[in-house]
Amino acid sequence: MITKTIVNHREDALRWTQLLQPLGWLPEFRGWMALPESIENMTGRDIQAPKGVCVFMAEPEAFNAHPWFGEVRLLYVDTDGLVVPCCIHPQAGVLGNLKIQRYSEILAGQARADFKAQMANDRPSMKVCGGCEMGPAGDEGPSFWNSMAPPEQTW
């Protein structure tokens, strides 16, 4: 069983690890992430949207130099079947609907292609993605790496 906890300091992660591991839990930790359009920015960082297509929308070739744990070509599905690009914002875009389309159609579809093209060419104009700090594969940014940091990694 895994626990996932937000901590502000490495010492807090180590303290929780010492408590949880003897009980058989596998503790994972992360710092605060920057979530676009959230009313509060808990990271303490000024949010800068990087150039380029974010890691959630990257094609498999983008991971040749920076493998991403085998999780490529991800699509996220809402309870009503709407397919959205990521889990960082509830609806950064709508790429399709699994009630009426196949996964393969959505993956190769015009909505996804247009969304990617806009992110590649004019990301600042995008309402949500223009205020998101998730970067491309290999340069994912501080929110992404915070979410993956194992306890032994410095914060």
Ligand code: SF4
């Ligand atoms: S909100 Fe961020 S993570 Fe989600 S698709 Fe836009 S840039 Fe990518």
